Amino acid sequence: MPSAHGGAPGRKPEAGGAQVKSAVRTVELLEFFAGQPGMHTLAAVQEAVGYPKSSLYMLLRTLVELGWIETDATGTRYGIGVRALLVGTSYIDGxxxxxxxxxxxxxxxxxxxxxxxxxxxxxxxxxxxxxxxxxxxxxxxxxxxxxxxxxxxxxxxxxxxxxxxxxxxxxxxxxxxxxxxxxxxxxxxxxxxxxxxxxxxxxxxxxxxxxxxxxxxxxxxxxxxxxxxxxxxxxxxxxxxxxxxxxxxxxxxxxxxxxxxxxxx
CATH class of the missing domain: 3.30.450.40 (GAF domain)
Structure with a gap:
């Protein structure tokens, strides 16, 4: 799947094993939220990234627990989390x-x-x-x-x-x-x-x-x-x-x- 915001062609790593595939999906998901500001429903995210809904939900919940993704008051809409800001700031600072x-x-x-x-x-x-x-x-x-x-x-x-x-x-x-x-x-x-x-x-x-x-x-x-x-x-x-x-x-x-x-x- 291409990057959600038009990243460099061919930069996605090969997903040869389960762990690498999970890492690729995590990065692509974060790039989707970085390129699409605001809050999004699970259905909207699933339509954009094309992952199976069950595995997408589990990945989103994991990222919410880690602070990379945030939810609204209803817990049904998702957006980029504060930890992404911390990483971006460290990139600029360094x-x-x-x-x-x-x-x-x-x-x-x-x-x-x-x-x-x-x-x-x-x-x-x-x-x-x-x-x-x-x-x-x-x-x-x-x-x-x-x-x-x-x-x-x-x-x-x-x-x-x-x-x-x-x-x-x-x-x-x-x-x-x-x-x-x-x-x-x-x-x-x-x-x-x-x-x-x-x-x-x-x-x-x-x-x-x-x-x-x-x-x-x-x-x-x-x-x-x-x-x-x-x-x-x-x-x-x-x-x-x-x-x-x-x-x-x-x-x-x-x-x-x-x-x-x-x-x-």
């Missing part, structure tokens, strides 16, 4: 790139006065690892841990541009899901844009992920293909040509600083 990037993200926020993100490529999605909020009242909000399709974000496109065309074709389906009317939904058209991104050194999302919002992103070149990228998001109502150039210059400077800060990783 990540060397996040730690090395903090001073640069702070400076980039000061230089642009806009919202700054650090994100990591995970399969065909980007996961947000750190955020600096805009200094303006009208500001976009993206929480740490959020997942978005790589093809619809400047972060994701900057990272996809570090792969060659054949690799991108293997990663992405021919038709890409639209998030707005401006999202690129044709894989070949996206690949054509990736050529331009490689030449200019940065990616742009012009209302492709959120209406009214433009984003500029650059990959951090401490490994090839790149794994992490930084971006600056700005409402289109505030995006003048001069401000756009300021953002691009600040991103290039931040990229160079991060290249030095992460060179040992």
């Amino acid at each position: 990540d060397e790139v996040v730690a090395a990037a903090r001073p640069t993200l702070d400076r980039l926020s000061d230089d642009t006065t806009e919202t700054i993100h650090l994100a990591r490529l995970d399969g065909t999605n980007v996961v947000y690892l750190a955020t600096r909020q805009s200094q303006h009242y009208l500001r976009p909000f993206t929480r740490v841990g959020r997942r978005l399709p790589a093809h619809s974000t400047s972060l994701g496109k900057a990272l996809l541009a570090t792969y060659d065309d054949d690799q991108v074709r293997a990663m992405l389906p021919e038709t890409l899901a639209p998030l707005t009317e401006h999202t690129i939904t044709d894989r070949d058209k996206l690949i054509g844009e990736l050529h331009q991104i490689r030449e200019q050194g940065y990616a742009v999302d012009r209302e492709e992920n959120t209406l009214g919002l433009s984003c500029f992103g650059v990959a951090i070149p401490y490994r090839t293909p790149a794994r992490d990228a930084i971006s600056c998001s700005v409402p289109v109502a505030r995006l003048t040509p001069a401000h756009e150039q300021t953002i691009k210059d600040a991103l290039f400077d931040a990229r160079d600083r991060l290249a030095l800060a992460t060179r040992h990783l």
